[in-house]
Amino acid sequence: MKLESKEPKGELAEKWTNYRSTLDLVAPNNKRRIEVIVVGTGLAGASAAATLGELGYNVKCFTFHDSPRRAHSIAAQGGINAAKNYQNDGDSVYRLFYDTIKGGDYRSRESNVHRLAEASRNIIDQAVAQGVPFAREYGGLLANRSFGGVQVSRTFYARGQTGQQLLLGAYQSLSRQISLGNVTMYNRHEMLDLVKIDGKARGIIARNLLTGELERHAAHCVVLGTGGYGNVFYLSTNAMGSNVTAAWRAVHRGALMANPCYTQIHPTCIPQSGDYQSKLTLMSESLRNDGRVWVPKNLEDAKAIREGRKTALDIPEQDRDYYLERRYPAFGNLVPRDVASRAAKIECDKGHGVVKTGKAVYLDFAAAFERYGESEALSKGLKNASKEKIIELGRGVIKAKYGNLFQMYEKITGEDPYIMPMKIYPAVHYTMGGLWVDYNLETNVPGLFALGEANFSDHGANRLGASALMQGLADGYFVIPYTIGQFLSNEIRTPKIDPNDPAFAEAEKAVDERLSKMVNIKGNQSVESFHRRLGKIMWEYCGMARNAEGLKKARKMIRELRDEFWSDVFIPGSTDEFNPELEKAARVADFLELGEVFAVDALQREESCGGHFREEYQTPEGEALRRDDEFAYVSAWEWKGFNEDPVLHKEELEFENVELKTRSYK
Amino acid sequence: MKLTLKVWRQKSGDHKGYFETHNVVAEEHMSFLEMMDVLNQQMIEEKKTPVAFEHDCREGICGSCNMVIDGRPHGPQTGTTTCQLHMRTFKDGDVIVIEPWRSAAFPVIKDLVVDRSSFDRIIQAGGYISVNTGQAQDANAIPIEKDVALDAFDAATCIGCGACVAACPNSSAMLFTSAKVAHLNSLPQGELEASRRVQAMVHQMDAEGFGKCSNTGACEAECPKEISIDNIALMNRQYIASMVGSDTAV
Ligand SMILES: Cc1cc2nc3c(=O)[nH]c(=O)nc-3n(C[C@H](O)[C@H](O)[C@H](O)COP(=O)(O)OP(=O)(O)OC[C@H]3O[C@@H](n4cnc5c(N)ncnc54)[C@H](O)[C@@H]3O)c2cc1C
Ligand code: SF4
Ligand code: FES
Numbered sequence: 001m002k003l004e005s006k007e008p009k010g011e012l013a014e015k016w017t018n019y020r021s022t023l024d025l026v027a028p029n030n031k032r033r034i035e036v037i038v039v040g041t042g043l044a045g046a047s048a049a050a051t052l053g054e055l056g057y058n059v060k061c062f063t064f065h066d067s068p069r070r071a072h073s074i075a076a077q078g079g080i081n082a083a084k085n086y087q088n089d090g091d092s093v094y095r096l097f098y099d100t101i102k103g104g105d106y107r108s109r110e111s112n113v114h115r116l117a118e119a120s121r122n123i124i125d126q127a128v129a130q131g132v133p134f135a136r137e138y139g140g141l142l143a144n145r146s147f148g149g150v151q152v153s154r155t156f157y158a159r160g161q162t163g164q165q166l167l168l169g170a171y172q173s174l175s176r177q178i179s180l181g182n183v184t185m186y187n188r189h190e191m192l193d194l195v196k197i198d199g200k201a202r203g204i205i206a207r208n209l210l211t212g213e214l215e216r217h218a219a220h221c222v223v224l225g226t227g228g229y230g231n232v233f234y235l236s237t238n239a240m241g242s243n244v245t246a247a248w249r250a251v252h253r254g255a256l257m258a259n260p261c262y263t264q265i266h267p268t269c270i271p272q273s274g275d276y277q278s279k280l281t282l283m284s285e286s287l288r289n290d291g292r293v294w295v296p297k298n299l300e301d302a303k304a305i306r307e308g309r310k311t312a313l314d315i316p317e318q319d320r321d322y323y324l325e326r327r328y329p330a331f332g333n334l335v336p337r338d339v340a341s342r343a344a345k346i347e348c349d350k351g352h353g354v355v356k357t358g359k360a361v362y363l364d365f366a367a368a369f370e371r372y373g374e375s376e377a378l379s380k381g382l383k384n385a386s387k388e389k390i391i392e393l394g395r396g397v398i399k400a401k402y403g404n405l406f407q408m409y410e411k412i413t414g415e416d417p418y419i420m421p422m423k424i425y426p427a428v429h430y431t432m433g434g435l436w437v438d439y440n441l442e443t444n445v446p447g448l449f450a451l452g453e454a455n456f457s458d459h460g461a462n463r464l465g466a467s468a469l470m471q472g473l474a475d476g477y478f479v480i481p482y483t484i485g486q487f488l489s490n491e492i493r494t495p496k497i498d499p500n501d502p503a504f505a506e507a508e509k510a511v512d513e514r515l516s517k518m519v520n521i522k523g524n525q526s527v528e529s530f531h532r533r534l535g536k537i538m539w540e541y542c543g544m545a546r547n548a549e550g551l552k553k554a555r556k557m558i559r560e561l562r563d564e565f566w567s568d569v570f571i572p573g574s575t576d577e578f579n580p581e582l583e584k585a586a587r588v589a590d591f592l593e594l595g596e597v598f599a600v601d602a603l604q605r606e607e608s609c610g611g612h613f614r615e616e617y618q619t620p621e622g623e624a625l626r627r628d629d630e631f632a633y634v635s636a637w638e639w640k641g642f643n644e645d646p647v648l649h650k651e652e653l654e655f656e657n658v659e660l661k662t663r664s665y666k
Numbered sequence: 667m668k669l670t671l672k673v674w675r676q677k678s679g680d681h682k683g684y685f686e687t688h689n690v691v692a693e694e695h696m697s698f699l700e701m702m703d704v705l706n707q708q709m710i711e712e713k714k715t716p717v718a719f720e721h722d723c724r725e726g727i728c729g730s731c732n733m734v735i736d737g738r739p740h741g742p743q744t745g746t747t748t749c750q751l752h753m754r755t756f757k758d759g760d761v762i763v764i765e766p767w768r769s770a771a772f773p774v775i776k777d778l779v780v781d782r783s784s785f786d787r788i789i790q791a792g793g794y795i796s797v798n799t800g801q802a803q804d805a806n807a808i809p810i811e812k813d814v815a816l817d818a819f820d821a822a823t824c825i826g827c828g829a830c831v832a833a834c835p836n837s838s839a840m841l842f843t844s845a846k847v848a849h850l851n852s853l854p855q856g857e858l859e860a861s862r863r864v865q866a867m868v869h870q871m872d873a874e875g876f877g878k879c880s881n882t883g884a885c886e887a888e889c890p891k892e893i894s895i896d897n898i899a900l901m902n903r904q905y906i907a908s909m910v911g912s913d914t915a916v
Contacts (some may be wrong), residue, residue, distance in 0.1 A: 051799040066720065067786050069826055070728045086806060122800070129802035131795045131855050133819040140809030158819060164727055165822060172794035179790040187783060210775060239722040273695045278703055279724050408725060411750045412697075477799045526710040528703070572715045578678070578776050580718055581710070 003256075003636060003651040006438040007111040012657045013094070016115040019439075020482050024489035031056035034488055035219035035496065037204055039191045039246050041068030043163070043469055044452025045225030046170035047476025052223075053177030055481055057488075060217055061174070061183050062206055064190040064241065064583070069171045072227055072239040073472065076163020077405065078284035079145060079155035080127075080469040082120035087144050091152040093117045098658060100467060103149045103336050104432070104460020105610035105626060106660045107259070107634075109653060111439060112457050116467075119474035124156055126477055130169035134158050145401075146289055147465035149336035149665070155466045160284050160405040166469055170476070189215070190583065191246045192515075193507045194222065194253045194448065201253075201448035202497045205507045207515075209583060212576040214511055216504040218497035221447040221487055223480060224250065225472070228431035228453035230263065232591045232598065233543075234535020236428035237269055237282040243587035244594050247435050247454050255443040256636035256649060258436035258456035260594065261602035264463055264611050265544050266429035267293075267340035270412055271360040280427040281412055283363070284405055285465040288333045290368035290398065291422070293340070294320045295352035295361050302352045312354070312362055312421045323347055331665040338462045338611045338624075339665060341426035345544050346622065348425070355423055364421035369394030426544060430468060432459040432611065433601075436636040436651070440483035441475060444636075447487055451475035456634065461610025515575045518585050523568030527585045530565045534558065534588070534595055542595075542602055547615040551603040555596055559643075562592040597637050597646050604648065607631045628660050667692050667758040671705060673717055674765045679773050685763075694754040698741065699724060699731065701753055718777040726750040726890065729825035732832070733778055734765040739829035739888045747827065747890040767832035771839070771875045782828050784874040785842060792866035793846040795856050808854055821848040823891045830885035830893070836877030841885040843871045844901035845893045851904060861908035868905055 008019040026034065034057055038049040041063040049061040065071060083096040096117040101108060124142070128134065134156050135143040144153040158165040177183040186206065193205040195218070203218035229244035230236040251257050268283045296302045297319050304310040323343060325332045335343075344361050347353070354360050373394030377385040385393070395418050399406065409417045435443050435450035437457055442449050452472035459467065541554035565588070573579045608617040608624035609631070617625040634651040669690050676683030690708065692701040699721050706716035722730040731748040735741035741751045756762065764778065772780040822845070830841035847864050850856035856863070879898060886895040 047799075054798045065722070066730070066782060067826065069786070069789075070722055070730055072723070072728075074728050074825075075723045075725060084805070122802070124805045125802035126797075126799060128805040128808065129795065129797045129855055131818075131822075131850050131853050133815050133822050133849070133853070134805075136810060136812050136815045138812050140811050140815075141806050161727065161823060164825075165819075168822065172789060173797075173799075175786065175790040176794040176796060185786075187786075239728065240724060241722045274693060276693065276696055276700050276704060278697075278700050281725050407745075408750070411726075411746065411752065414695075414752065414754055481799065526707055528707060528710075570710060570713065572710060572713065578718065578779075581716060 001444065001638070001649050003436065003444065003649055004438060005109060005651060006440060007109065008439070012110060012114050015111050016118055023482055024485050026485050026488050026492060028056050030492040032058065034058060034491065035060065036221055036223060036484070037062070037217060037219040038223045038225065039204065040071065040225030040227065040452070040454070041065070041171070041174065042071035042073035042225055042227055042452060043167055043170055043472035044454070044476045046071070046167065046174045047473050048223055048225055048451055048480050049183050050170060050173035050177050051477050051481045052484070053180070053182035056182070059177070059183040060186065060219060062186045062189045062191055062204070064188065064209060066188055068174055068185065068187070069168065071167060072242045073163050073167045073469070075239060076469055077160040077282060078147065078286035079157035079162045079466040080123065080166060081147070081154050081464070081466045082124045082156060082470065083117050083154060084121055084124060086142060087153045089152045091154050095152065096120060096154065099150045100458065100464060101460070101658050102663060103462055103464035105462055105624070105663060106460065106628070106632065106655065107609055107653065108458055108460035110655060110657055115479065116458050116471055116474050119478040120470050122478055123470060123473045127166055127169050130173060132158065132165045132169040145286055146334060148285055148288060148334045148340065149331070149464045155286070157286065160286070160402055163469060166473065170473070192249060192511045192586065194250045195503050195507045196253055196445065197497070197501055197503045200446045203499065203504060205504070205511050210578050212574070212579060214508050216499035216508060218499040218504070220491045220494060220497060221449065221484065223449040223451060223484070224435065224454050225451040225476065226454045228434065229591070229594060230428045230431050232534065232595050233428040233538045234531050235272065235277060235280050235539070237266060237280050240279060243590070245587050245590045247450070248590040248594055250435060250443065250445065250448060251639045253445065255445045255448060256436040256638055257433070257597060258634050258636045259433035259601065260598045260637065261542070261605060261612050262432035262461045262610060263428060264337055264430040264432060265341045265426045267337055267344055267426050268363060268424045269427035270409065271355055271423055271425040272357065281408065282427070282429065283409060283422060283424055285337065287363060287402060287405065290401070291333065291363040291365050292322055292367055293324050293333055293361055293363055294322045295347045295354060297321045299351050302354060305354045306356055306358060312364070321352070328665045335665045336462060336464060341544060342613060344426055360423040360425045362421040363424045365398055365417070366421070368398060372397035430463055432456065432461060432463055436634065440486050441480055442483070442487060449480060449484065451480055461612055515582065515586065518569065518589065519571050519575050519582060521567065521569050521571070523570050525568050525570060527569060527571065527581055527588050530561065530569060531588045531591070533561055534591060537561070538595055538598070542599055545613050545615050546602050548603060551599045555599040555603070558592060558595045558599065565589065565592055597639070600646055601635055601637060604635065605631060626662070632660070667694060667753065667756065669756065670761040672761065672763045675717070675777055676774050678776055683774065692753050694752070696753045697724065697749060698735070698751040698753065699749050718779050720779050721749055724749040727825060729827040732767050732780065732827055732829070734767065734832060736763050739767065739832040740890050744887070745890060745892050767828055769831050769837035771837060772828060772831065785826050785828065787874060788839065788843055788867055788870045789846065791870035792859070792863040793850065795850060796859060810854060814852060818849050818852050821845045821893065821897055824893050825891055827890065829888045829890060831876065833884040833888035834877065835882060835884065836880055838879045838885070839871050839874070839876040840879040840898045840901070841889060841893055841895065843867050844897035847901045847904065848897040860904065864901060864904045864908050
């Protein structure tokens with residue numbers, strides 16, 4: 001199979017503009033006759049469904065949530081990037097493009113990334129017009145902050161709730177289209193299969209989660225905005241319901257899974273506190289703007305802290321190791337996520353960790369309290385303010401910036417981060433890998449599109465902070481509304497797709513049989529226990545550091561676990577009722593397949609790049625060693641069946657505008 | 667810690683509900699929902715049907731979780747969702763009563779899961795600004811006073827959980843509805859549609875069967891996002907103003 005990226009030719013900066021103006025269009029009268037299924041109501045799905053509705057398509061939109069507003073995107077905290085250059089600090093579309101390519105460790109497609117950088121500006125305009133209450137300066141103009149891996153201030157934010165506000169903006173636009181009758185919304189419906197007719201995506205099988213009934217939904221094409229698969233690790237910062245099922249079912253129908261091993265492990269999360277833990281909580285990267293990361297220099301101090309004999313406050317300045325500032329003076333605490341995560345792991349592995357489990361470092365705001373306090377005191381005309389007063393003022397400034405994050409931290413840990421430095425540790429957060437798509441965001445299955453975290457397209461081997469929101473919304477608002485026309489303009493004579501087509505009957509039967517089989521195992525182990533065990537394997541062997549031996553072992557263990565699942569899982573209840581355990585089981589069954597392909601991909605990629613760190617491939621200083629001569633390609637995997645080897649298809653990446661360099665943040 | 671749970675069980679909206687008693691052993695660092703996970707794991711091991719409850723983000727932002735704990739929506743802690751509540755709030759030996767939201771406009775689906783789609787329909791009635799994709803001007807072309815933006819933001823942080831309704835003796839949805847009205851109507855972008863918005867949303871709210879507001883303030887007290895009851899006063903003023911010269915029969 002030859003993977004064609006369909007990137008337009010020409011000057012990088014003009015590709016998208018030129019392409020857009022030559023794209024095939026669908027006339028308004030035809031749009032009304034064309035049906036589009038959008039699965040997912042996160043930033044990607046909601047923005048796509050709303051915009052396609054506005055354009056006049058007949059949209060059917062699906063979510064397994066009880067309301068479109070609850071999609072996982074709601075939890076995004078820190079912000080969204082845009083090359084607005086409102087701070088006049090030298091930002092530009094090119095710089096955002098360059099930072100993203102570099103941040104992704106040169107494993108993404110140039111033309112996609114440039115388009116993303118271009119669209120970023122429109123997103124902010126659109127969101128503000130929808131009433132998204134971004135942070136503002138006293139002059140009434142929009143405020144910005146910095147995120148990791150960049151040296152400009154281009155991140156727009158709404159306190160620590162940027163995802164919530166952007167998603168509500170998209171949800172409200174979607175609600176308007178629902179009220180106008182352009183979008184039909186199906187809440188509590190889960191897509192469990194993709195239906196193909198004559199090779200084209202023509203519909204889905206969805207389970208009505210309230211009744212358990214399987215429904216056939218037909219359309220001229222299908223758009224997936226179904227999110228990422230970080231929960232294959234069980235513990236992650238993702239919402240509990242986030243899963244790979246929609247994408248994975250598409251893979252079973254021939255779509256390719258690209259770069260599954262590219263996973264982002266986020267450096268600043270609240271450390272795990274016990275075995276009962278169900279998820280991990282992110283502390284937004286924006287905190288690294290003002291927080292300094294450190295561990296005790298002396299192993300004895302670290303030990304004393306772990307044993308509760310000392311606290312952070314007992315460690316004098318000269319005995320603290322601000323290891324990011326030391327190792328990476330140019331970027332300091334704002335190195336990209338993969339670099340920061342690995343550095344934390346190294347310190348903890350050396351014995352400098354600061355919680356009982358040994359797995360945490362400090363994120364300390366003391367210096368920021370003082371710095372902000374002093375400038376507040378000045379601006380308030382307090383000349384001889386005491387140190388306490390200054391700290392108090394400084395805490396006020398930090399509270400205004402990150403209040404909800406500090407509160408969240410305190411609620412979870414029971415510790416006051418205004419006094420004690422936060423304790424943080426890396427956790428699985430985001431998946432750069434996803435369904436393979438071309439420049440039109442179309443998978444290799446004609447008529448099947450993938451947007452947002454569900455596709456692999458823009459972040460290469462590592463995503464920069466605040467660019468997932470940007471990508472989801474760029475895909476949904478500003479890319480798919482155009483590129484979908486390339487497919488649909490050839491479908492204007494295609495009559496309404498018939499849900500009685502044998503392809504629908506076959507898919508429905510397959511889903512029904514699979515669910516019944518699961519429910520009837522009536523074994524002895526809970527779904528949750530399988531998921532936890534899978535997560536442990538993934539974290540142990542496919543986490544922050546990987547090696548060939550471990551990956552082979554992981555693959556074997558996952559296969560065994562999968563066999564065990566299919567012979568010993570216990571699912572209470574039946575298929576024809578509201579049954580949350582069954583929903584979970586179907587998702588875990590898919591994770592058990594994806595996990596294997598993940599390990600295969602990580603094993604095959606004999607280099608280190610971005611979030612994929614192979615211990616065999618590192619520089620003498622312990623930095624990732626990329627091997628561009630051999631691995632500058634996208635790995636797209638074809639699923640061949642339960643006990644077969646997945647087949648690799650390669651898309652060579654061509655870099656015409658940037659020079660491949662070793663990433664340096666020193 | 668050893669706990670006794672009295673949990674509401676209800677097979678579906680058509681069945682009658684009842685309390686079921688269970689004992690669980692929890693740790694104080696667990697979140698409330700992790701304690702519920704322990705209960706469910708225990709029930710699955712006994713081949714019983716676990717307690718259905720809604721949850722997703724488990725960090726207080728998606729608005730899914732909805733338990734009335736010892737008579738209080740989202741439990742005893744102010745400004746906290748069920749998922750953010752930690753067991754350190756409870757003591758060894760406690761008896762905890764767990765129920766779903768109770769309101770005619772939020773029918774029970776199963777156990778602790780209720781149907782809150784009425785909230786979606788209130789938003790669909792007018793909780794948006796009518797701007798199509800691509801029609802926007804440059805974001806900085808509309809400066810907005812910082813304080814105005816902050817107030818709008820405060821209102822916009824509503825997570826749509828419905829605790830306000832569950833807390834209200836009349837099951838009124840005024841706090842939820844007014845939060846969206848205040849968010850959008852106080853911004854210059856939302857001003858043009860302000861009258862139409864408040865009318866449409868209030869009408870939908872009434873049509874969904876939510877009760878009248880009698881200013882008990884219970885909603886504000888239980889709202890996990892501490893949405894201010896001032897929004898209700900603002901909405902009432904705007905609603906009355908919108909009827910002057912309105913052609914909508916009310
Ligand atoms: C805690 C946290 C904080 C973050 N902060 C930031 C940030 O500050 N900035 C940033 O840029 N990014 C951030 N991210 C990443 C970002 O939030 C996500 O990558 C992004 O929101 C994903 O959006 P999406 O639309 O692709 O998918 P999602 O928001 O995950 O939406 C998926 C949708 O698909 C639906 N769905 C899935 N499967 C099915 C199915 N089978 N049938 C029916 N419906 C289905 C779901 O119901 C849901 O509606 C953060 C992520 C986390 C976890
Ligand atoms: S106003 Fe408060 S209680 Fe009511 S839905 Fe919104 S967040 Fe929940
Ligand atoms: S689970 Fe999301 S708010 Fe509680």
